[in-house]
Amino acid sequence: xxxxxxxxxxxxxxxxxxxxxxxxxxxxxxxxxxxxxxxxxxxxxxxxxxxxxxxxxxxxxxxxxxxxxxxxxxxxxxxxxxxxxxxxxxxxxxxxxxxxxxxxxxxxxxxxxxxxxxxxxxxxxxxxxxxxxxxxxxxxxxxxxxxxxxxxxxxxxxxxxxxxxxxxxxxxxxxxxxxxxxxxxxxxxxxxxxxxxxxxxxxxxxxxxxxxxxxxxxxxxxxxxxxxxxxxxxxxxxxxxxxxxxxxxxxxxxxxxxxxxxxxxxxxxxxxxxxxxxxxxxxxxxxxxxxxxxxxxxxxxxxxxxxxxxxxxxxxxxxxxxxxxxxxxxxxxxxxxxxxxxxxxxxxxxxxxxxxxxxxxxxxxxxxxxxxxxxxxxxxxxxxxxxxxxxxxxxxxxxxxxxxxxxxxxxxxxxxxxxxxxxxxxxxxxxxxxxxxxxxxxxxxxxxxxxxxxxxxxxxxxxxxxxxxxxxxxxxxxxxxxxxxxxxxxxxxxxxxxxxxxxxxxxxxxxxxxxxxxxxxxxxxxxxxxxxxxxxxxxxxxxxxxxxxxxxxxxxxxxxxxxxxxxxxxxxxxxxxxxxxxxxxxxxxxxxxxxxxxxxxxxxxxxxxxxxxxxxxxxxxxxxx
Amino acid sequence: xxxxxxxxxxxxxxxxxxxxxxxxxxxxxxxxxxxxxxxxxxxxxxxxxxxxxxxxxxxxxxxxxxxxxxxxxxxxxxxxxxxxxxxxxxxxxxxxxxxxxxxxxxxxxxxxxxxxxxxxxxxxxxxxxxxxxxxxxxxxxxxxxxxxxxxxxxxxxxxxxxxxxxxxxxxxxxxxxxxxxxxxxxxxxxx
Numbered sequence: 001x002x003x004x005x006x007x008x009x010x011x012x013x014x015x016x017x018x019x020x021x022x023x024x025x026x027x028x029x030x031x032x033x034x035x036x037x038x039x040x041x042x043x044x045x046x047x048x049x050x051x052x053x054x055x056x057x058x059x060x061x062x063x064x065x066x067x068x069x070x071x072x073x074x075x076x077x078x079x080x081x082x083x084x085x086x087x088x089x090x091x092x093x094x095x096x097x098x099x100x101x102x103x104x105x106x107x108x109x110x111x112x113x114x115x116x117x118x119x120x121x122x123x124x125x126x127x128x129x130x131x132x133x134x135x136x137x138x139x140x141x142x143x144x145x146x147x148x149x150x151x152x153x154x155x156x157x158x159x160x161x162x163x164x165x166x167x168x169x170x171x172x173x174x175x176x177x178x179x180x181x182x183x184x185x186x187x188x189x190x191x192x193x194x195x196x197x198x199x200x201x202x203x204x205x206x207x208x209x210x211x212x213x214x215x216x217x218x219x220x221x222x223x224x225x226x227x228x229x230x231x232x233x234x235x236x237x238x239x240x241x242x243x244x245x246x247x248x249x250x251x252x253x254x255x256x257x258x259x260x261x262x263x264x265x266x267x268x269x270x271x272x273x274x275x276x277x278x279x280x281x282x283x284x285x286x287x288x289x290x291x292x293x294x295x296x297x298x299x300x301x302x303x304x305x306x307x308x309x310x311x312x313x314x315x316x317x318x319x320x321x322x323x324x325x326x327x328x329x330x331x332x333x334x335x336x337x338x339x340x341x342x343x344x345x346x347x348x349x350x351x352x353x354x355x356x357x358x359x360x361x362x363x364x365x366x367x368x369x370x371x372x373x374x375x376x377x378x379x380x381x382x383x384x385x386x387x388x389x390x391x392x393x394x395x396x397x398x399x400x401x402x403x404x405x406x407x408x409x410x411x412x413x414x415x416x417x418x419x420x421x422x423x424x425x426x427x428x429x430x431x432x433x434x435x436x437x438x439x440x441x442x443x444x445x446x447x448x449x450x451x452x453x454x455x456x457x458x459x460x461x462x463x464x465x466x467x468x469x470x471x472x473x474x475x476x477x478x479x480x481x482x483x484x485x486x487x488x489x490x491x492x493x494x495x496x497x498x499x500x501x502x503x504x505x506x507x508x509x510x511x512x513x514x515x516x517x518x519x520x521x522x523x524x525x526x527x528x529x530x531x532x533x534x535x536x537x538x539x540x541x542x543x544x545x546x547x548x549x550x551x552x553x554x555x556x557x558x559x560x561x562x563x564x565x566x567x568x569x570x571x572x573x574x575x576x577x578x579x580x581x582x583x584x585x586x587x588x589x590x591x592x593x594x595x596x597x598x599x600x601x602x603x604x605x606x607x608x609x610x611x612x613x614x615x616x617x618x619x620x621x622x623x624x625x
Numbered sequence: 626x627x628x629x630x631x632x633x634x635x636x637x638x639x640x641x642x643x644x645x646x647x648x649x650x651x652x653x654x655x656x657x658x659x660x661x662x663x664x665x666x667x668x669x670x671x672x673x674x675x676x677x678x679x680x681x682x683x684x685x686x687x688x689x690x691x692x693x694x695x696x697x698x699x700x701x702x703x704x705x706x707x708x709x710x711x712x713x714x715x716x717x718x719x720x721x722x723x724x725x726x727x728x729x730x731x732x733x734x735x736x737x738x739x740x741x742x743x744x745x746x747x748x749x750x751x752x753x754x755x756x757x758x759x760x761x762x763x764x765x766x767x768x769x770x771x772x773x774x775x776x777x778x779x780x781x782x783x784x785x786x787x788x789x790x791x792x793x794x795x796x797x798x799x800x801x802x803x804x805x806x807x808x809x810x811x812x813x814x815x816x
Contacts, residue, residue, distance in 0.1 A: 004768060007767040008768065014805050015801045046808040048812070049809075050807070050811070056807060056810075057775065
């Protein structure tokens, strides 16, 4: 045991020795050695340590200091009373303040208390806007939106008291790794449901991220912090785009109009500091869905600036790169939500919600089918899934066309007349479809494309154009579906409508049509069908997704042959018989699990389908807003 | 009618003065105030600068001082005291952080969000703070002034000059102590 005197002596010797060089220093230590060998040994070890390379303690622990401090447990508020709330324990830190478990002394219930730092509450009008919005969201009484009990202040400390949720943030939940697709959908549907309700009330969240999504133990999800982003944004959003100065300012957080913290969930327009609308939230939901599926965010980088650049410029790697069995439909949904140009994105979160729900039901159906090896009884239903074609007189058969068809699309409940025509003519085999019959294994191939007539104010404008089927159509667009194949076979097209009583969806026969020779589904090789021939399909007023089943078989399909006679002017394609509907349903869903290979050719907006076997079943989804 | 508490800004100087004149209770009141202020500043720095890389603890301590101290009535001794106090608080925070981080790793728990952020940034402290803290405690048992220099310099981010001011020592002495303490701790840590 050394005494203070010993260490002082040691320090004095050390200080003398370090001023000496080489042999002088050696001699100095040797001299100490003669009088006090222990001290000399210690001195030598200190000189050795002193002489090592490196920068031991040279610079203060800059790197860790700020994070460590920011992370330190905020325990000073514990025991404090704010208004009628007694702070019990820290719960964690939100994006914008500490969160505590507190007890409401009046009502004797637990609440979560978030303290808002003064720098966010100094701006009175901003604070007022935030309070207004947060309360409005809470007032929606949506099961997936957190309930706010009170927004108040006590001795200048602003706080928000909300329901206390026992559970984890999605961030914490994701710390265990990526989620199964079914769970991804469960959570995504709840997020989208909450955000949809908020958007309908005119509230944009602006800061959707895993930290703001709370998962209750029973699986319920709650979206937190509505309106909170309002506190940090500018009162007048800047109009200029991203230049380096802006970007730097943004990353420094000095620029109003941007959310502070990680940019990973920001939309491109948010990263640019532009004015936001509901579509910004759609992008953020897309990022969260991507992260839940793959375990990491789609846009990453070492610095916030790198992340922002990725958001603005890079395409996210496909889900299947990380999750090989991710459903193609989920990929499509994510891609559509993550479009850089918000005009290309889902236009409403409702559209996204419908797709998510449809996919969930599809997967649940597949699951049930696999389990029971029998037909599903409670089949998928599509909301707002009604397509009407324009009311137009029957297409007149033209002599130079071998066949004529009339497509009849009907609403289930609203009586809207729909008559169209389908025109068939020979067409060369599309290049993207490999010739059939080249190999011994049977294969079905076909391609289709959508011809769109833009309409504004009830009038067509521009020439019709081809568009990919996976965009979000405007509701005023009119369309025709074109189908072609080098093969001969039997083609059936059915529009799936809302669920009717009995649990099966309604089905409308789109092809064959009454104008087809004796309602024949038979096509010769290299025939092309245009449905309808002269009129156009029109979307229902309500936004949603049309589901069109396409069946391409090398033989006549009994269940579908049995219903094609409904494609007459009286029934307008609507399959009126419940038993026959169940038959269709069973057939479609039991054959939809082996998905055809889908190839989209961007140049001419054509989609090529290919499936092994003698039957190809595919759903064309046309979403519109 | 509710009575509003005295804002911290008004009484930091008084607390420092009381602490300076030997009132240990004043320290108990001071630590939370300094702690809260440092944390607040650290966070706002993190947000403003976008990362911890550019944050100088010394800037933090100075800013905390400016924010907290009532400039008109603060004495020269107060200022030095304040730096010393801030360094002490900073050390507590850092070591506590390292301890929790260590515990989280040992238990195989997933790290807290902010910690994983730290990991992603590749933000590894150059030194094992827990081991350093223990070594500093051992050093302080026989030579508290050496340990104190490290606390001020390394944890408080103070310059030699400021450290000299805070400890009421000469510039040369601080340099000597600093050099010795570093060698001593380095030997102990084997780094």
